Amino acid sequence: MSQNLNAKLNELVSTYSVLYTKLHNYHWYVSGPSFFTLHDKFEELYNETTANLDELAERILSRDAKPVATLREHLEQSLIAEAEGKETAEQMVGTIVADFKTIMNALNETMSIAGEEGDDRTEDMLNAMYQSIEKHTWMLNAYLGESVSAQ
Template sequence: MAVQSTVTTQLQVSLNTQIANWSVLYTKLHHFHWYVKGPSFFTLHAKFEELYDEAAGVVDQAAERLLAIGGEPISTLKEFLNTTTLTEASGEKTTNEMVASLVKDYKQLNEELKALAALAESENDSVTHDFGIELVEKNDTHIWMLTAYLGE
C-alpha cells in the first residue's frame, strides 16, 4: 500500500539521484576493493567490502521507498551515470587517494541526503525523511573513520 498516491517530481529526482550515487559508489568501492595494494591491503580490502555491501542495501532501500510512494526508480547503468553527482573510479590510485576519494563522496552524499530529508519533511513524508537522516548518521561515522585513516 503506497503512503501517498503520487510523489512530487522533485522528491522523485532526489531519490533517483541517491539511487544513482549509491550505485556508482558501490562500483567504485568494488574497484578499490579489487585494486588496493600495499601494507594496508588487508584492512582496506575488508573495509571496502563492508562499504560496498552497505551501498547495495541503500540502493535497494531507496528504490523500494520510491516505489512505495508512487515513483519510478532508475535502474540502468546509463541512467545511473547520467544522474549521479559522484565520479567513477579511474586509473590506479594509492590507498590514500582511494580513501580521500571516498571521504569526498560521503560528504557529497550527506549534503544531498540532508536536502532530501528537508524536502521529505516539507512534504510530510516522515519515512523518507528518516531514511535520509539515518544515512547521514552512518556516513558521518564513515567520514570520521576514513579521515582518521588519513591521519587528518
C-alpha cells in the same frame, strides 16, 4: 507525491550505484601495506551501499514512482564520478571521504524536501543513512590522519 522528491531520491539511487561500483573497484585493486585493512573496509562499505541502494529504490516504488535502473542513467545522474582505476590506497580513501561528503549534502537536501512534504518515513530513512556515512567519514579521516574539525 512530489516529483522533486522522487527526482532527488533517484539522484541518490544513481549516486549509490556509482559508489557501489567504485567501492568494488577499490576492493579489488587496493594494494600496499594497508591492503588487508582497506580490502575489508571497502567490502563492508559496498555491502552497506547495496542495502542503502535497495532501500532507496524500494522507497521510490512505494511512492508510486520508478527508480532509475540502467548504468547509463546512473552515470548521467550520479553526483560522484567513477573510479579512475589508478588511485593509490590513500587516494582511494580520500576520494571516498569526498564522495561521502557529497552524499551527505544530497541526503540533507533530500531530507529537507521530505520534511517539507511531511514524508517522515523518507526523512527517517535518509537520516539513518546520513548518520552511518557521517561515522564512516570520521573513521576514514582518522585513517588519513585528519581531524573532522580541520576540514
